[in-house]
Amino acid sequence: MRRACLAIALTLIAATAAALELEDHRYYQGTGDTVLRIVSTADLEVFEDYLIAFQAERPNISIDYSVVSSADLHGAIRDGAAFDLALSSAMDLQFRLANDGFAQSYRSQATEALPDWARWRDLIFAFTTEPAVVVISTRHFEGLPLPATRQELTAVLRDNPDRFNGAVGTYDVRVSGLGYLFATQEARSTDAYWRLSEVMGRLDPQFYCCSGQMIDDVTDGRLALAYNVLGSYAADRLAQESGGEVQILRMQDFGNVMLRTALIPEAAEEPAVAGAFIDLLTKLGMRETNGDWPLPPLSQNTDLRSxxxxxxxxxxxxxxxLDPLNRRSFLSEWEDAWEQP
Amino acid sequence: MTRTRSIGRRLTLLLAGVAALLSILSWGMVSGLARQAAERTQDNVLAASATAIAETLRSEQGEVRLELPYSAFSMLGAIGEDRVFYHVAAGEEFLTGYANLPVLDRPRAPGTVLFDTGTFDGEEIRIASVTRPVLVGAEPLTVSVSVAQTRSGVGAISRELSRLAALLSVAFFIVAVTLSAIAARTSLRPLNEIADAVARRGPSDLRPVKREAPEELAPLLSSLNRLMERLAQSIRRSEDFIAEAAHRVRTPLATVRTQAEIALRSVEASDERQRLRHIIRAVDESSRSAGQLLDHATVAYRVEDLARDSVDLADISARCVAALEPTAAMKEIRLILRTEPAKVAGDAVLLDNALRNVLDNAIKYSPEDTLITLAVTADAAEARVSVCDEGPGLGDCPAEHLKERFRRGTHTEGIVGSGLGLTIASDVLRAHGGRLDLGPAEGGTGTCAALVLPLL
Known part of the structure; x- marks a missing residue:
C-alpha cells in the first residue's frame, strides 16, 4: 500500500536512490559499530558542529553524512533508501513524506517540548526557523537607496537596468526544492512577487541550485543581488568574510520563514539513534539565544518577530x-516571468 | 423486633443507582454526540475542500485543468494533524492526486457531496467526493474530486470531549447522591417526628396521636390510634373489673367481720377468742386491700379526665387525720397536724385518696407508741404535705422502686399490705403535675413522704 503512493506523479522530482547525486559526503568514525546514516540538505560547513556535538554525546556512534538536494532527498526516501535520518529545508517535500507514510513516529520529552507548530503527528520535527533574505553587493548598490520592500526593489531594478543586467540571481525553482517552496509561498502571499519577477526576468537573471553558490557569487562581485537566499547561510558567510562587500536585506512587506525539519524514514535501521539525534536538534532548536551555533533556533529572534x-x-x-498540475502551471508562469528573451 | 435494612439507606441506594445509570447513559450519549459532531465537522471541512477544488475546474485547449486552491488544503489542517489524500479524475482518466485512493463510484447528481469511510495506507479515512461536468470541446465530461483525511483528529476531539463528559457525569453522580441522601432524610422526617411524639408520651397516655401526617403515613397513624384506643378500652375494662370485684368482695367481708365481732363477744374461751381475732384481722387486711384496689381503679379512671377545682390541702389533711385517728389510736400512735393554707388545683377526691394512702402507710409501718407528724407548708411555687414517722425507715431499696405497683420495702415482714398505697399516691400526684418525695426523716430513723404539688 505504501509503495502504491509512489504512483503519485512526482515525475518532475524524479530521482532514485541508485542515482543519488551526492553533493558532499563525510564519515565520522565512532568507537562502536553503530552507524547513523544521515541524509541532509544542509552543507557540512553549517552542519558539522551538530554532528560533532552528537558524537561528543554518543562517541560510540559513527555518523555517515550525505548532502543531497532536497528533491533528491525526497526521491531517495520515497524509494526506501537506507537512511536513518532525513534533514531537509524543503518543508513541503518533508511534509509530503510524512503524509504519505514514509516517516516513522518518534516521541520523546524533547519532541514534546516543541511548540505545536514545530511538529506534525510526531513524524516530522522542526528545529530551526530560517528566513529568506535578499543578499546584495554593496559595491553594486553604491549611490542607490537600499530597498526595504519589494516595491522599492522593483523600482531600483527597473530604473537601473544597465547596472543590474546579468547581475541578479535567484534559485532555479525547477531544480531547487527550497527555491520552489520560497517562490510558491511568496507568490501566494504577495502580488509584488510577480511584478518583481517580471522586472528581474528582463535583467537576464542567473539561476542557481543552492544558496551557497549564490552567496559566493555576490561575495565575488559577480552578482549584485541574490534574491530569496537562506538567511542563515548568508549570515554565516558574512560572519566569516565580509569586508563590507555583502549586505543582507530583509524585505519589510513580506518575508518567508522556513522551518528546517527532521524525520526518521520508514526504512531507518537505527530509529533509536536517529531519535537521539532529533532530541539533540530539537533541544538546540528550543534554545533562547543563538549562541555559537550556525543555524538559528526556533524561538524567533527579535528582528524576525518585528x-x-x-x-x-x-x-x-x-x-x-507539490501537485503536478499545480507545479506545472506554476512553473510555466514562473518561466514566463523569469525567462524573457 | 426484626430489623430490616433502613428505608433511608435503601432509598438513598436506589436513587444513587438511578443516578449512576443516568450518569453512564448521559456520558455515553454525550460521547456519542461529541463523536458525531466531530465527524460532521470533518465532513463539512472535507466537503468544503472538495467543493473548493471542484470550483477551479476548467477546460483549456481540450484538456481539463484545475488548480488546487491553497485554502482547500489549509482548512483541512484545522481539525487536527491528519493525513490528507486527494484524487481527481476526469471520466475514467486519473488526473492528479493519489491514484489508488478508493474513490466512490456511486451515481450522483453534480454538485452533491458524497461521503464514505474506508481505509488507505493502513489508516481509516473519511472521503468526501463531488462531481462537476466540464465542457471539453463539445462533450461534457464528468470530473470527480475526492478529498480524504485520516480520522485521528476526530478521534482526539471526541476523546477529549468524552473525557470531559465523563468528569461531568462523575460530578453529576456525586451531586445526585448527596441530594438523594438529603431527599431520603427529608421524606422520612415525618415518620421520625411521629415516632418521637409517641416516644415522648407518658406511660399511661393513650390519647390518639393528633398530628399532621403525610398521606402515606395516615394509615399507619390511624392504625396506631385504633390500637391505642383498643388498648385504653381494655385497660378501662380491666380497671372496671377490678373495681367491681373489689366492691363485691368488700361487702361480704364487712358481713363476715360483723359476724366475727358478734361471735367474739359471745365466746368465752380464750383460744377461740384468739382465733376470732385472727379472723377479724385477716378480714380487715383483705378489706383494706380491696379498698386500695378500688382506690387504684378510681385513680386510674379519674386521672383520665382530671378535675381542676381549687382545693385547700389543709382541709384535706385535717379530714384525713380525723378519719385515720381511730386506726392510729389502736396502735397507740399519736398524729400531730400542723397546717397552713395551701391551695392547689385538682381533684379533691383523688388528693384525699393519695394523702390517706400515704398516712395509712405511715401508720401501718410505724411501731406502737410513736408520733406521726403531718405538716402542710407552702413556699413560692409549691405546696408540700409531708408525713414523717418514727418507723424503721425505707431500708436499702431505692425510693423510686417503692412507688411501683405491688412493690414493697424490705422492712415489711409481718405486716399485711398490697404494695399499692404509694403507687396510688404517686399516680395522683403525677397527674396533678406534682410528685411524691420519699426520704429519711431529719434527725431520726423514720421516713418522710412528701406530697409536692404546684400552688394554684
Whole structure:
C-alpha cells in the first residue's frame, strides 16, 4: 500500500536512490559499530558542529553524512533508501513524506517540548526557523537607496537596468526544492512577487541550485543581488568574510520563514539513534539565544518577530504546490516571468 | 423486633443507582454526540475542500485543468494533524492526486457531496467526493474530486470531549447522591417526628396521636390510634373489673367481720377468742386491700379526665387525720397536724385518696407508741404535705422502686399490705403535675413522704 503512493506523479522530482547525486559526503568514525546514516540538505560547513556535538554525546556512534538536494532527498526516501535520518529545508517535500507514510513516529520529552507548530503527528520535527533574505553587493548598490520592500526593489531594478543586467540571481525553482517552496509561498502571499519577477526576468537573471553558490557569487562581485537566499547561510558567510562587500536585506512587506525539519524514514535501521539525534536538534532548536551555533533556533529572534511573519505552516496546505498540475502551471508562469528573451 | 435494612439507606441506594445509570447513559450519549459532531465537522471541512477544488475546474485547449486552491488544503489542517489524500479524475482518466485512493463510484447528481469511510495506507479515512461536468470541446465530461483525511483528529476531539463528559457525569453522580441522601432524610422526617411524639408520651397516655401526617403515613397513624384506643378500652375494662370485684368482695367481708365481732363477744374461751381475732384481722387486711384496689381503679379512671377545682390541702389533711385517728389510736400512735393554707388545683377526691394512702402507710409501718407528724407548708411555687414517722425507715431499696405497683420495702415482714398505697399516691400526684418525695426523716430513723404539688 505504501509503495502504491509512489504512483503519485512526482515525475518532475524524479530521482532514485541508485542515482543519488551526492553533493558532499563525510564519515565520522565512532568507537562502536553503530552507524547513523544521515541524509541532509544542509552543507557540512553549517552542519558539522551538530554532528560533532552528537558524537561528543554518543562517541560510540559513527555518523555517515550525505548532502543531497532536497528533491533528491525526497526521491531517495520515497524509494526506501537506507537512511536513518532525513534533514531537509524543503518543508513541503518533508511534509509530503510524512503524509504519505514514509516517516516513522518518534516521541520523546524533547519532541514534546516543541511548540505545536514545530511538529506534525510526531513524524516530522522542526528545529530551526530560517528566513529568506535578499543578499546584495554593496559595491553594486553604491549611490542607490537600499530597498526595504519589494516595491522599492522593483523600482531600483527597473530604473537601473544597465547596472543590474546579468547581475541578479535567484534559485532555479525547477531544480531547487527550497527555491520552489520560497517562490510558491511568496507568490501566494504577495502580488509584488510577480511584478518583481517580471522586472528581474528582463535583467537576464542567473539561476542557481543552492544558496551557497549564490552567496559566493555576490561575495565575488559577480552578482549584485541574490534574491530569496537562506538567511542563515548568508549570515554565516558574512560572519566569516565580509569586508563590507555583502549586505543582507530583509524585505519589510513580506518575508518567508522556513522551518528546517527532521524525520526518521520508514526504512531507518537505527530509529533509536536517529531519535537521539532529533532530541539533540530539537533541544538546540528550543534554545533562547543563538549562541555559537550556525543555524538559528526556533524561538524567533527579535528582528524576525518585528516583521510580523510567522514561519510557513507545517500542514497539508504544503502539498498544494507539490501537485503536478499545480507545479506545472506554476512553473510555466514562473518561466514566463523569469525567462524573457 | 426484626430489623430490616433502613428505608433511608435503601432509598438513598436506589436513587444513587438511578443516578449512576443516568450518569453512564448521559456520558455515553454525550460521547456519542461529541463523536458525531466531530465527524460532521470533518465532513463539512472535507466537503468544503472538495467543493473548493471542484470550483477551479476548467477546460483549456481540450484538456481539463484545475488548480488546487491553497485554502482547500489549509482548512483541512484545522481539525487536527491528519493525513490528507486527494484524487481527481476526469471520466475514467486519473488526473492528479493519489491514484489508488478508493474513490466512490456511486451515481450522483453534480454538485452533491458524497461521503464514505474506508481505509488507505493502513489508516481509516473519511472521503468526501463531488462531481462537476466540464465542457471539453463539445462533450461534457464528468470530473470527480475526492478529498480524504485520516480520522485521528476526530478521534482526539471526541476523546477529549468524552473525557470531559465523563468528569461531568462523575460530578453529576456525586451531586445526585448527596441530594438523594438529603431527599431520603427529608421524606422520612415525618415518620421520625411521629415516632418521637409517641416516644415522648407518658406511660399511661393513650390519647390518639393528633398530628399532621403525610398521606402515606395516615394509615399507619390511624392504625396506631385504633390500637391505642383498643388498648385504653381494655385497660378501662380491666380497671372496671377490678373495681367491681373489689366492691363485691368488700361487702361480704364487712358481713363476715360483723359476724366475727358478734361471735367474739359471745365466746368465752380464750383460744377461740384468739382465733376470732385472727379472723377479724385477716378480714380487715383483705378489706383494706380491696379498698386500695378500688382506690387504684378510681385513680386510674379519674386521672383520665382530671378535675381542676381549687382545693385547700389543709382541709384535706385535717379530714384525713380525723378519719385515720381511730386506726392510729389502736396502735397507740399519736398524729400531730400542723397546717397552713395551701391551695392547689385538682381533684379533691383523688388528693384525699393519695394523702390517706400515704398516712395509712405511715401508720401501718410505724411501731406502737410513736408520733406521726403531718405538716402542710407552702413556699413560692409549691405546696408540700409531708408525713414523717418514727418507723424503721425505707431500708436499702431505692425510693423510686417503692412507688411501683405491688412493690414493697424490705422492712415489711409481718405486716399485711398490697404494695399499692404509694403507687396510688404517686399516680395522683403525677397527674396533678406534682410528685411524691420519699426520704429519711431529719434527725431520726423514720421516713418522710412528701406530697409536692404546684400552688394554684
Amino acid at each position: 516583521t510580523g511573519f510567522g514561519p510557513i505552516r507545517l500542514g497539508p496546505a504544503l502539498m498544494v504546490y
